[in-house]
Amino acid sequence: MELSLQTPRATDHLDVLESHALFIMREVVAECERPVLLFSGGKDSAVLLHLAVKAFAPQRLPFAVMHVDTGQNFPEVLAFRDRAVARVGAKLVVASVQASIDQGRVRDPGPMGSRNRLQSVTLLDAITTHGFDAAFGGARRDEDKARAKERVLSFRNAFGQWDPRAQRPELWQLYQGKVNPGEHVRAFPLSDWTELDVWQYIAREEMDLPSIYFAHEREVLARDGMWLAVGEFVEPRPGENVETKTVRFRTVGDANCTGAVLSGATTLEAIIDEVAVANVSERGATRADDKFSETAMEDRKREGYF
Amino acid sequence: MDLLTKDLLRLATVGSVDDGKSTLIGRLLVDTRQLFDDQLDAVVAASEKRGVGDLDLSFVTDGLRAEREQGITIDVAYRYATTPTRKFIIADCPGHVTYTRNMATGASSADLALVVLDVATGLKEQTRRHLCIAALLGVRAVIVAVNKMDAVGWSEVAYRGVVDEVDTLARELGFASATSIPVSALLGDNVVETSSNTPWYEGPSVLEALETSEAETWTTAASGARLPIQWVLRQPGGGRTYAGMINGEPLEIGATVVLLPQGVETTINALNFGGESLTSAPVGLAADVGLAAETDAGRGDLIATAPLPRVTNDFTATLCWFGDRPLETGQRLRLKHTTKSTPVRVEALTGLVDIETLRVRECAALDTNDIGLARLVTADPLVVDDYHVNRVTGSFVLIDDVTNATVAAGMVGHASFL
Ligand SMILES: Nc1nc2c(ncn2[C@@H]2O[C@H](COP(=O)(O)OP(=O)(O)O)[C@@H](O)[C@H]2O)c(=O)[nH]1
Numbered sequence: 001m002e003l004s005l006q007t008p009r010a011t012d013h014l015d016v017l018e019s020h021a022l023f024i025m026r027e028v029v030a031e032c033e034r035p036v037l038l039f040s041g042g043k044d045s046a047v048l049l050h051l052a053v054k055a056f057a058p059q060r061l062p063f064a065v066m067h068v069d070t071g072q073n074f075p076e077v078l079a080f081r082d083r084a085v086a087r088v089g090a091k092l093v094v095a096s097v098q099a100s101i102d103q104g105r106v107r108d109p110g111p112m113g114s115r116n117r118l119q120s121v122t123l124l125d126a127i128t129t130h131g132f133d134a135a136f137g138g139a140r141r142d143e144d145k146a147r148a149k150e151r152v153l154s155f156r157n158a159f160g161q162w163d164p165r166a167q168r169p170e171l172w173q174l175y176q177g178k179v180n181p182g183e184h185v186r187a188f189p190l191s192d193w194t195e196l197d198v199w200q201y202i203a204r205e206e207m208d209l210p211s212i213y214f215a216h217e218r219e220v221l222a223r224d225g226m227w228l229a230v231g232e233f234v235e236p237r238p239g240e241n242v243e244t245k246t247v248r249f250r251t252v253g254d255a256n257c258t259g260a261v262l263s264g265a266t267t268l269e270a271i272i273d274e275v276a277v278a279n280v281s282e283r284g285a286t287r288a289d290d291k292f293s294e295t296a297m298e299d300r301k302r303e304g305y306f
Numbered sequence: 307m308d309l310l311t312k313d314l315l316r317l318a319t320v321g322s323v324d325d326g327k328s329t330l331i332g333r334l335l336v337d338t339r340q341l342f343d344d345q346l347d348a349v350v351a352a353s354e355k356r357g358v359g360d361l362d363l364s365f366v367t368d369g370l371r372a373e374r375e376q377g378i379t380i381d382v383a384y385r386y387a388t389t390p391t392r393k394f395i396i397a398d399c400p401g402h403v404t405y406t407r408n409m410a411t412g413a414s415s416a417d418l419a420l421v422v423l424d425v426a427t428g429l430k431e432q433t434r435r436h437l438c439i440a441a442l443l444g445v446r447a448v449i450v451a452v453n454k455m456d457a458v459g460w461s462e463v464a465y466r467g468v469v470d471e472v473d474t475l476a477r478e479l480g481f482a483s484a485t486s487i488p489v490s491a492l493l494g495d496n497v498v499e500t501s502s503n504t505p506w507y508e509g510p511s512v513l514e515a516l517e518t519s520e521a522e523t524w525t526t527a528a529s530g531a532r533l534p535i536q537w538v539l540r541q542p543g544g545g546r547t548y549a550g551m552i553n554g555e556p557l558e559i560g561a562t563v564v565l566l567p568q569g570v571e572t573t574i575n576a577l578n579f580g581g582e583s584l585t586s587a588p589v590g591l592a593a594d595v596g597l598a599a600e601t602d603a604g605r606g607d608l609i610a611t612a613p614l615p616r617v618t619n620d621f622t623a624t625l626c627w628f629g630d631r632p633l634e635t636g637q638r639l640r641l642k643h644t645t646k647s648t649p650v651r652v653e654a655l656t657g658l659v660d661i662e663t664l665r666v667r668e669c670a671a672l673d674t675n676d677i678g679l680a681r682l683v684t685a686d687p688l689v690v691d692d693y694h695v696n697r698v699t700g701s702f703v704l705i706d707d708v709t710n711a712t713v714a715a716g717m718v719g720h721a722s723f724l
Contacts, residue, residue: 013314013393015591022580022592023551026536030605030645055549055592057581059539141384148383151411167381169407169628169712171414172701173551174642178710192395194386 014201021189022055024152024175025136028187029056031177032134035063035187036093036127039085041077042252043209044138044190046084047198050207051189052136053088064091066135068123071098072233072254080210087208095126124160133184134177142194152191158182195250196275203268215248215266226259315516316395318416320409320440322432323401325424326453329362330491331385331398334513337498340387381405382412391517401432406439406675407628410715413440414701418519420512421450421472422491425464426457429471435661438677441479442624442721444697448476448484449515455504456490462506478664480723485515529696530611531555531563534644538604539594547576548603549594550645553698555611557595558586565601566608566689567617572599606646608689608699615691615699619684622656624693624720627678629706629713632671639713641684643702648686650704655680659724666724679720692719 028035037052039045052061065085085092100122101108109118127135141148151170156162158180168176177185190198202209219230221240228234230242233256247260248271265271319327334340385396397412413419419440423433440448450472458464469486476484487496488504489512495501498513510518532554539547557563561574576596577584587593595609608615627633633652641650658669659677672678693700704714 016314019551019590019592023536026549026592027645030537054580056537056539057578058542142386145383148385149381164381167408169411169703169715171411171703171712171715172697173415174701174703176642176703176705176710176712178705180710192384192386194388196388 014197014204017190017193017197018051018054018201020173020192021051023173024187024189025052025055027173027175028134028136028153028177028185029062031175032179032185034130034132035134035136036066036130036132037061037063037090037136038123038138039065039067039081039092040138040252041067041073041081041084041210042138043198043202043213044140046080046207046209047193047201048136048138048189049084049088049090050205061088061090063136064093064130066093066095066126066130066132068095068119068126069097070119070254071096072256074210074212074229074249074252076212077210077252080208084208093126093130095122097122100125120160127160127184128182133179134187135184136187136189138190139186139188140190140193140195140198150188150191152188153177154186154188155179156184156186160184162186196272199268199272199275203272210252212249212252213271215246215263215270217244218247218260219243220245220247220260227262228256228259313391314393314395315418315519316397316416317418317420317516318397318409318413318440318445319399319422320413320419320433320436320448321401321422322424322430322436325401325422325427325430325433326491327401327422328398330420330422330451330453330489330497330512331396333491333494333497334396335385335387337494338387338389338513340385381408389513389517394516399436401436406435406626409436410439410443410626410628413443413445414715416440416443416445418447418449418516419445420516421448422453423450423468423472424454425452425461425468425488426454428468429475431661434475435675437475437479438659438661438664439626441481441723442626442677442717443715444693446482447519448481449512449519450476450484450486451489451491451512452486453489453491455488455495456493460488460503462488462504465507478723480721483520485509485519487512487515528694529554529615529691529699530613531557531561531609532615532691532696532699533557533593533595533609534646534698535603535605535607535609536645541576541596545576545596547578547594547596548607548609549592550609551590551592551698552587553589554696556586556588557593557611559584561611563597563609563611564614565597565599565603566610566615567687568601568603568607569617570599570601572597572601574598606644606686608644610689615689615696617687617689619687620653620681621688621690621718622679622681622720623702624717624724625672625678625680625704626715627672627676627713628674628715629711630674632673633678633680633714634671638707640705640707641682641688641702641716642705643688643690644699646686646688647705648684648688650682650684653681653683664723679724682716690718693717694719694721 097118100106106118106121151167153175219242220227221242248263265274321327383398387394399409399412452468465488489496496511500511533550533552535548535550537549564571575598578594635655637652657666657679691699700718702716703712706713
């Protein structure tokens with residue numbers, strides 16, 4: 001028997017991953033009262049939004065899209081967020097870390113300080129305020145050793161915490177998202193995708209992405225073994241040299257803790273070639289926030305980080 | 307053809323604690339260069355910090371704080387590897403009896419079980435239990451890595467002794483194939499390259515065996531087409547389509563189908579994926595279909611082609627019980643089967659599987675991690691196949707109504723070896 005999609009092509013592992021993700025999204029929407037899709041403007045959440053549209057086509061998305069805004073974004077990423085959300089006609093909820101600071105929910109780390117860890121409080125507050133009981137995230141198990149252990153549907157207690165020692169069994173494709181009031185689940189439809197799968201899928205689907213994923217010239221400085229983009233949130237300290245380099249970003253987090261990689265890849269094809277032979281992991285290359293301890297990610301997940 | 311292509315293999319590691327599962331997976335990943343430099347550096351650093359020599363490969367997969375502190379695997383770690391011939395999704399499962407529920411989680415979607423055991427200690431009860439669960443869950447192919455061969459001076463006699471024991475069990479459990487390989491996960495012998503330390507062994511390395519294994523995919527089924535309805539989509543013209551993943555057999559426009567449990571016979575008049583229309587759709591596709599008949603279908607109903615599943619609210623099943631407290635006759639729980647949830651009562655516990663003998667004996671209750679047989683009665687009718695006919699329509703979980711915890715894995719009917 002032949003697969004006959006209208007646009008004929010051979011089926012491959014991307015089709016398997018794609019259909020599995022669509023299945024997960026429909027299960028969560030059917031089983032939970034108020035799901036929301038966490039959208040950072042990065043490539044993984046862009047793929048997530050693309051999949052959500054496919055899962056419910058031709059209807060509109062049956063859930064809102066939420067951006068936890070640290071106020072330290074790359075402007076290109078914010079522009080992409082607004083473009084992407086407008087195109088699919090989704091409702092955008094912005095949960096602001098600045099508002100959490102203004103309300104005294106968290107302490108201001110100062111204009112140059114990292115707001116990465118503060119996001120957890122803002123996110124959990126927003127989940128409570130809006131009564132969300134499920135949040136889709138774009139996390140992948142190949143990103144980190146704690147994520148490698150997490151279920152597709154990951155249960156969070158009323159304090160938003162993940163208990164890695166007592167995860168619900170998750171058998172077959174029987175995803176079980178029932179929670180009591182105040183609790184919620186995080187749903188990770190991209191769990192089994194690798195970085196390379198994500199890029200291949202973006203290329204296959206001819207998706208739009210923030211421009212900073214492609215090679216461009218930028219003023220950077222070397223700090224903590226990374227190239228940081230000089231700008232509003234990163235200023236040179238004494239002894240640091242500002243240089244102009246051709247770079248691109250492998251992940252997009254906050255402007256002050258996301259490193260660029262030296263690269264001339266201006267097309268998806270060139271990026272895929274680079275990813276296929278990369279010898280440093282995505283987070284290792286570009287995220288200062290994961291470097292503090294051996295189990296940095298696990299500790300933050302326990303606190304409610306996505 | 308299936309969407310579930312042969313170039314993607316899902317495997318689960320099986321074995322008792324300390325037999326070297328994590329080390330073997332670490333070795334496979336390192337020797338096939340799946341690890342990034344910074345990940346390898348982190349493993350080296352973690353090993354040094356705990357004074358365990360230069361490189362403890364089990365740190366590649368044991369990622370949780372409690373796991374590193376106690377030196378055991380608590381939960382499944384998923385790893386991804388790509389070689390020129392195949393992509394692998396590896397579920398590295400915990401060996402400890404307390405975490406059997408997590409092992410079952412990893413094995414429930416596996417096409418193949420990679421069994422690791424220590425040549426010096428042979429087949430332990432926990433390995434028997436895991437192999438038994440893997441067989442119950444429908445895993446058909448096993449590769450047995452007889453590990454720590456370096457510690458017994460590469461003795462062929464020691465190897466043969468363990469292999470005989472494993473082969474006997476594998477036959478009893480009805481596995482379609484079982485390939486045994488003498489390895490040292492620690493030193494890498496016969497893991498990626500075949501080793502000169504075992505001149506008496508002429509078979510493949512673990513990697514070669516994985517790359518060439520003809521494992522059936524976990525959705526391989528002997529049933530007709532099955533589409534459990536997940537969600538109803540409204541189409542612009544006013545019609546509706548029913549979204550769900552196709553399994554069992556492909557579907558095509560014009561096919562005669564039956565909507566169950568209603569029993570309405572009709573034909574498929576629309577077939578879509580992601581908003582695009584198709585003329586036929588393969589197994590594994592998360593499609594949406596339109597039905598010619600005017601019917602009131604919704605989530606929990608099922609679209610099927612012959613041979614049809616049965617509609618019942620009273621059936622026997624095999625249970626892996628994970629609850630903290632024993633399961634007893636009369637207990638009420640919630641059952642999730644395909645896309646339907648319904649209250650369920652344990653009408654009778656009909657037996658407990660003795661892991662040593664694989665015999666079923668009478669029992670009053672199932673304790674945590676026991677495997678047993680039960681007669682279940684549900685409030686709403688279910689549309690089921692026996693598990694060995696279709697893993698999707700033959701599987702269910704039991705859920706505690708108060709905590710919402712998943713407390714059992716269930717399979718309709720029972721395995722042929724019971
Ligand atoms: N001599 C020897 N020791 C091994 C071998 N493989 C693993 N070990 C050791 O056995 C212990 C348990 O290994 P580990 O991979 O953590 O076992 P797991 O509990 O099955 O994941 C560790 O101390 C390993 O270094 C081997 O091939 N030879």
